[in-house]
Amino acid sequence: MFQESVHAKAxxxxxxxxxxxxxxxxLYDPIRYILSLSGKRIRPLLVLMGAELFDxxxxxxxxxxxxxxxxxxNFSLIHDDIMDVAPLRRGKPTVHQKWNDNVAILSGDALLIKAYQELAKCPIDKIPALLHLFNTTSLEVCEGQQFDMDFEERAQVSETAYIDMIRLKTSVLLGCALQxxxxxxxxxxxxxxxxxxxxxxxxxxxxxxxxILDVYGNPKSFGKQIGGDILSNKKTILFVKLQELISPTDQEELEYLLKQNIDSEPEKVDKMIGLYAKYDIQTxxxxQKEKFTTIAYEKLTEIQVEADKKEALFSLSDALMHRVQ
Known part of the structure; x- marks a missing residue:
């Protein structure tokens, strides 16, 4: 996409x-380090695409x-990695692993302050609305992270609760960027x-x-270990749906698998995939994925601007939703 590459370069x-x-x-080397581990920079790109859509x-x-x-x-990633005791971020050592927890906490804090310094550079008449949205979203991301951690201690998580958690932890920041x-x-x-x-x-x-891709994706193109969520007993949409439908007999097998690791049960991933298949969990x-994709596209279609101005956002969305099958 030409426009996307132009915005990425800018x-x-x-x-x-x-x-x-x-x-x-x-304090500052870890900030430069985390920013150098750039992914696709989707969020800042969305800010620019959101502006271009209208002017x-x-x-x-x-x-x-x-x-x-x-x-x-990136501030949230630094702190999340500490909480998750994650050794790697985008294939490289995490900040707390490369330095230590105290350095990571303080560098993350400094990066958050830098975010507010950037907001202060925006057109002065737009700053109040930007601050309100940014502050609301920042708190929601923290709420989502806390819900995610709370779920680790809960035996049952409803589909509604799971969707709300990912909305807060991940999705509101995309909406915020565009708005x-x-x-x-x-x-x-x-x-x-x-x-x-x-x-x-x-x-x-x-x-x-x-x-879905964590279980059913192509390991060569997905970029992550297939079945990683299963091995860590992560409550994903697949796991939540399985818990809703599973029979008492299969529940015993599920509880057994949840207590195992790759050493004690080398076939843990395959056996979980077998349970998913039995209840057609992938379908x-x-x-659910397609339902939310459809809602998203309907919202974009409703915006009263010329259709050709929306093409870049539709194209980016299609690329995100049809990656590494």
Whole structure:
């Protein structure tokens, strides 16, 4: 996508000019490090695409907001990795692993402050609305993370609770990114809401797709260990749906498998996939993914701008939802 690459280049150029002092070294080096482990930078890209949807002349003015989103996202990753005791992030050592927990906590805090410094660079008349949205979303992401941790201690999690958790932990930030761009562009409130809802529903569908690919994806293209969620007993949409439908007899096997690891039960992944197949869980999960994808596309369609201006967002969405099958 030409526009996407143009926006990605503009954001990268802006990011390279970011002011991160060289001292204290252990405060700013971890920030430079986490930002160098760049993924696709979907969130800052969405800010710029959200602005362009309504007014292409203000895309440059949206760059500070896009940086704020990227800084907040990476701040949350640093802290999440500490809580998850994760050794790797995007195939590289996590910040707390490369340095230590204290360095990671403080660098994450500093990166959050840098996000607010970027917001202060936005057009002054747009700052109150941007701050309100950014603060609301930031708290929701924290709530989602807490729900995710709470689920680890719960034997049962409903589908509704799971969807709400991923909405808060992952999806609201996508909606926020798009709406921030729309705010900078001066879009009306209804258009902002539709664009936000598009991002949130797309984010939910994206996470459900990730759950499905963890079990049924191509290991060569997925980029993660197939069955990793099963081995860690993670409550995904597949697991939640299985718990809803499983018979008492199969429940005994499920409880047995949950107590095992790869050493004590080398066939744990295969046996769980067998349970999923017995209850056609993959089909049910795909249905949920497609439901939220459809809602997202309907929201984008409703926005009253020329159809050709939406093509980049539809194209990006299709790429996200049809990756590494």
């Amino acid at each position: 954001f990268q150029n802006y990011l390279e000019k970011a002011d991160f002092p060289h001292t204290p070294q252990h 292409s002349s203000v895309v440059e003015q949206a760059l500070p907001a896009s940086a704020a989103i990227e800084f907040f996202h 921030m761009g729309a705010i900078v562009a001066g879009a009306d409130e209804r258009s902002q809401t539709l664009l936000y809802d598009f991002g949130v529903n797309l984010g939910i569908a994206f996470q459900l797709q990730d759950d 049910l999960a795909i249905y």
